[in-house]
Amino acid sequence: xxxxxxxxxxxxxxxxxxxxxxxxxxxxxxxxxxxxxxxxxxxxxxxxxxxxxxxxxxxxxxxxxxxxxxxxxxxxxxxxxxxxxxxxxxxxxxxxxxxxxxxxxxxxxxxxxxxxxxxxxxxxxxxxxxxxxxxxxxxxxxxxxxxxxxxxxxxxxxxxxxxxxxxxxxxxxxxxxxxxxxxxxxxxxxxxxxxxxxxxxxxxxxxxxxxxxxxxxxxxxxx
Numbered sequence: 001x002x003x004x005x006x007x008x009x010x011x012x013x014x015x016x017x018x019x020x021x022x023x024x025x026x027x028x029x030x031x032x033x034x035x036x037x038x039x040x041x042x043x044x045x046x047x048x049x050x051x052x053x054x055x056x057x058x059x060x061x062x063x064x065x066x067x068x069x070x071x072x073x074x075x076x077x078x079x080x081x082x083x084x085x086x087x088x089x090x091x092x093x094x095x096x097x098x099x100x101x102x103x104x105x106x107x108x109x110x111x112x113x114x115x116x117x118x119x120x121x122x123x124x125x126x127x128x129x130x131x132x133x134x135x136x137x138x139x140x141x142x143x144x145x146x147x148x149x150x151x152x153x154x155x156x157x158x159x160x161x162x163x164x165x166x167x168x169x170x171x172x173x174x175x176x177x178x179x180x181x182x183x184x185x186x187x188x189x190x191x192x193x194x195x196x197x198x199x200x201x202x203x204x205x206x207x208x209x210x211x212x213x214x215x216x217x218x219x220x221x222x223x
Contacts, residue, residue: 002028002051002068002146002178004202007060009046019200020046021057026204028178028193030066030145035187035208036180037215038197039222044180045071045150047197051178052148066145072136080124084115084134087123091138105141112167113137114160133160140167146176184212 007024010017020043028034028051038044048071049055050062078087088109092102110119113134118126123134139147147168178195181187187194187208194211195204198218205211 001030001063001065003063004050004057005061005063007050007057007062009043009050009055009057021050021202022200023060024202025060026195026202028176028195028204030176032176032178032193033172033191034176034178034193034195034204035191035211036178036195036197037182037184037187037212039219042197044197047202048148048150048178048180067143069139069142069144069147070135071148071150072139078123078131078135078138081122083122084113084119084126085110087134088138088141091141095142097142109134109137109141112140112163136164140171143171144175146178147171149177149179149181151180151182188212 004021004024004026008022009020011020012018036044036047046055050057052068052071053062053064054070079090082090085106088106089102092105097105113119113130113136115126115130115133118130119134123131126134172190179187179191191208193204193206194208194215195202196211196215196218198215203214205214
């Protein structure tokens, strides 16, 4: 479960505060498959970081139960000065993996990411595609109660996207996920709830179809 209680989030800009959320209260239940939609610039990636605990609200509080992944698809969740291997080992330690399992897990991450010699180079030298591949490979090495996914399927070549989808299929049968995507048909197929982010408000709907309908009406009225 993820519960937001009167949460507000903003960034300071030369023109004043840019609000992502204003006094938002909502609860994402256990075993939920939530599709997140919103216009460009609404702050969907910021919302994913808040859900995962990578970022903190300016006001309000967020209560989480169970284990939650970092935002898969976001390069900010890795340390740029560390190599891919070092990032993988760091994740193993953070997740409390037994020392005798770390070497095997890191080897599996290296194989899945399939980024060649770059696995031993600093992440700051990676392309966005390589960062996404490593990020996903690390996340798939562990079991979480809830996975946070930010436009992951849009990154990487067709072969990697297919491999990612197959790997994640088994995970999502037993776990919840919150997913950002501009592919509305994909969300309709995979999600049972929807969250619409717009005008600094986040509204959770019990049906992904209803959420997408509200979002499409918002886009029409804004045009």
